[in-house]
Amino acid sequence: MAFAPVENCSIDAVREAAARIAAHARVTPVLQSASIDRIAGASLHFKAEHLQRAGAFKFRGACNAVFSLDAAAAARGVVTQSSGNHGAAIALACRLRGIPATVVVPRGAPQVKLAAIADFGARIVPCEVSQHDRDRVTAQVLSETGGELIHPFDDPRVIAGQGTATLELMHQVPGLDAIIAPVSGGGLLSGTLIAAKALNPGIAVFGAEPEGAADACASLRQGRRIVDMRPDTICDGLRAHLSERTFTILSRHCDGILLASDEEVRQAMRLVFERMKQVVEPSGAVALAALLRARARFAGRRVGIVLSGGNLDLTALFGTAE
Amino acid sequence: MAFAPVENCSIDAVREAAARIAAHARVTPVLQSASIDRIAGASLHFKAEHLQRAGAFKFRGACNAVFSLDAAAAARGVVTQSSGNHGAAIALACRLRGIPATVVVPRGAPQVKLAAIADFGARIVPCEVSQHDRDRVTAQVLSETGGELIHPFDDPRVIAGQGTATLELMHQVPGLDAIIAPVSGGGLLSGTLIAAKALNPGIAVFGAEPEGAADACASLRQGRRIVDMRPDTICDGLRAHLSERTFTILSRHCDGILLASDEEVRQAMRLVFERMKQVVEPSGAVALAALLRARARFAGRRVGIVLSGGNLDLTALFGTAE
Known part of the structure; x- marks a missing residue:
């Protein structure tokens, strides 16, 4: 086919x-x-x-998305929500491009993955586990920063x-x-x-x-x-x-x-x-x-x-x- | 020097x-x-x-020793004492050469290493932990089999x-x-x-x-x-x-x-x-x-x-x- x-x-x-x-x-x-x-x-x-x-x-997709941004969008930084590998991947890709990253992380995410996000220099913003709260907090960060949302898969x-x-x-x-x-x-x-x-x-x-x-x-x-x-x-x-x-x-x-x-x-x-x-x-x-x-x-x-x-x-x- | x-x-x-x-x-x-x-x-x-x-x-040394044996010595098989990786290495090298291997193993050896020795088809003979008993049992196996001793390092x-x-x-x-x-x-x-x-x-x-x-x-x-x-x-x-x-x-x-x-x-x-x-x-x-x-x-x-x-x-x- x-x-x-x-x-x-x-x-x-x-x-x-x-x-x-x-x-x-x-x-x-x-x-x-x-x-x-x-x-x-x-x-x-x-x-x-x-x-x-x-x-x-996850670094492949995050890196492609981050390096696809035009200069103006890149300067405003990237926002994502992730309890894990996508967050760390975005954090690393943004560090490599030299732009700010904010990762909205639901409470209870694995400690090892949180530590990686922080190690790569991203700002972590906690939220509740529910999708509703994830979306609410993400929208708030987006409006504050004017940043670009990079979804983990969509x-x-x-x-x-x-x-x-x-x-x-x-x-x-x-x-x-x-x-x-x-x-x-x-x-x-x-x-x-x-x-x-x-x-x-x-x-x-x-x-x-x-x-x-x-x-x-x-x-x-x-x-x-x-x-x-x-x-x-x-x-x-x-x-x-x-x-x-x-x-x-x-x-x-x-x-x-x-x-x-x-x-x-x-x-x-x-x-x-x-x-x-x-x-x-x-x-x-x-x-x-x-x-x-x-x-x-x-x-x-x-x-x-x-x-x-x-x-x-x-x-x-x-x-x-x- | x-x-x-x-x-x-x-x-x-x-x-x-x-x-x-x-x-x-x-x-x-x-x-x-x-x-x-x-x-x-x-x-x-x-x-x-x-x-x-x-x-x-350990497989490098064991393999070199096992494949160094002449045909007559090889046919009598190999004996060693090891609580670990050397035993598994000898077992695998002997399997590859198609000759018998006997490994004298002190009680209390790590289970994962014992399992590897057995998986590679060697005969396991238990002994006490003391060097004296290891040597006694090894000598006994050597005299029974006429096999070649391959020491783990000496x-x-x-x-x-x-x-x-x-x-x-x-x-x-x-x-x-x-x-x-x-x-x-x-x-x-x-x-x-x-x-x-x-x-x-x-x-x-x-x-x-x-x-x-x-x-x-x-x-x-x-x-x-x-x-x-x-x-x-x-x-x-x-x-x-x-x-x-x-x-x-x-x-x-x-x-x-x-x-x-x-x-x-x-x-x-x-x-x-x-x-x-x-x-x-x-x-x-x-x-x-x-x-x-x-x-x-x-x-x-x-x-x-x-x-x-x-x-x-x-x-x-x-x-x-x-």
Whole structure:
């Protein structure tokens, strides 16, 4: 099926993003593990986005959006709301461009992610957990600063940036049969679909979602956007709902959403720690967990797996931070 | 100072080892971290031996020794005593050569390391913790099997194999001012010294040792081998004493032993997990910990740091194994 583009969400936009972020983002390596391949019965190629700057793929989209701003807009600074990796990514991208960043953060966000936002020099403005309060506080900051809102996923610049990971992956590993990427708000999966299907219309692209936050799966099955689910999962990066934009892209092109339980996510994380010696967060391991549950479907195939992030609270291992 | 070789411990032996293990061992990558460099005030180049097969540099020496055996000796199999990474390395090397391996393991060895030895198909024979009982049981197994003993460090074939990591590192990163490697029995540090000083007589090479098992430090200071210390450290891979052979090599060529407390080791591990997203064991992080304590000495220098292994008990993070 030919790719029917959503406005500004095209392979051209992804290629432009790749050029724009090239001086700032890392070309992350692709890792392999013979022992995990044996368990999976497939040839897995892990795109190591936990090794991206700020520890997650989010830096790609944030960097593309921040460096897309014209000088006047950039001078007023950037505002976003995020409990996690997008906030840190915006903070770092703004520091690199030398412009102010404000991140609206709901109470209860993981300490390790808050610390990263602050370390990168962004101003943190707390809000309540409810979407209503997030939006209220964000609007207030926007009107005070005149800054530019960069949404974590519902933004063509962000989607194009996230697609650059797949652009790299498909050049690094020719001949993939399928790619699996985590889905939350759908920015990464949208970018993955745009890049993958443009480069190889025959490739299968799946989202991976925790059972406790399976709104994308339900949305695609029912053909309408489900936004009233209450997430209950250890995958703290995967608790958002699709936007109209990402729902449209997924509806047209995604080959399916694969699920994994929190326990399966934990086991997949453990495999990545033990066999690959890599630190991934729960949200970063969900694609491997989903593949292992559905392994019969991928037997003997060459599959790209996006390890999306590595920002994990390691208090259990090391005690509280100094 | 010219290198005065201990028998069979020469750069030629290291080069032969590199050729012998090339088909089996990995050329591990060298990793960098801008944020750890900022903390250290130096340019650090991490030789990623936690990404070596079986999760530690030990595979290099074990592989060289196992593939050095003539056909008749190989057929009788290999025996070793090890509570950890050397046992797993011997087990894997023997599996690759298709010969039997027996590992004598003291009670109380880390579960994750025992599991690796068993997974690679070696026979495990338990013994008591005392050196006397280890030696008694090992002798018994040797007489039963007629097998070849491969000592974890007091063996020129093992020392030459360990030296191959530095041979690679110095080709991967030209112009290093110094290299720091962990020291326990001294096999890795001996191999590191042989390779580094042969390739660049002006390079400084240091051992790194936990304060709770600082027998190598005391031995070099006092000019005699100290073998009666009781190790008390979280670095479970660094509890052995030097042999006459490794003591001689270190005495002649080592530029010093740097120390780190267990708390400093824990903080260094945490940095590697958080900033580099790499899983290292305590013994694997001691060289970074020692550098950070002595950072004034290395300010502005290019330093190679051996991340020696990544076989860590992750029960605190994931619960007990399934």
